[in-house]
Amino acid sequence: MGITSWVRGGPVKSPFALPTGLLGHLAGLFMLWTNRQAELLPCLGIKPGEHVLEVGYGPGGLVKLLGRTGAARVCGVDPSPEMRSQAARRAKGADLRLGTAEDTGFAGDSFDCVVAVNNVALWPDLEAGLRELRRVTRPGGRVVLGWHGGTSPSMIARHLLLSEAELDRIRRALEETFDEVDRTELKSLTVFRARVIAHGDSPGVPRASG
């Protein structure tokens, strides 16, 4: 089964886009090995007791790290049953469900932080995905989107980079959906952060500490 992405405007048949079967299993192991996501943690700014959702968790590398942040609740959605079983083995205690960015299945205002890494360009409808992420984010919460890029992308990631026009479209869609947006370049990821301002909040996206 393939997926249709807003970037391609047509089907994407890669086993990395919706991992299934043996190829999907191997793709999951490969992603775990190559997509090291610890550099993203400072951008998330997770405080003890917070509720966190990872969208498109894949083989579970980040969701495992999220379990060590002091977050009170770590949840995830991904449409691939193969990724769900791989991630569940690594991230014991996390509430990992089948779902998508466009339809997470969680109640509104559930999360302090929602993160999606290396899947925003695979969503069928960018704006619908962002509306859903906004819906499940609490006032005062934030959404973080990462995609292959940054200051030093790997040889493999260089084939997956988005164009500046595509990155601009993500930024504009975030600005239409959230209150404050910024973009930062990590070593291997281009990262957008967006905030939902709570009543009485002072403006300004919190800076990453790393």
Ligand SMILES: C[S@@+](CC[C@H](N)C(=O)[O-])C[C@H]1O[C@@H](n2cnc3c(N)ncnc32)[C@H](O)[C@@H]1O
């Ligand atoms: C390239 S993998 C990235 C996995 C992991 N986040 C990482 O960086 O290693 C893309 C993941 O996004 C998931 N995915 C595909 N379409 C999605 C959608 N519409 N919403 C959420 N996740 C999706 C796939 O099942 C797959 O696990």
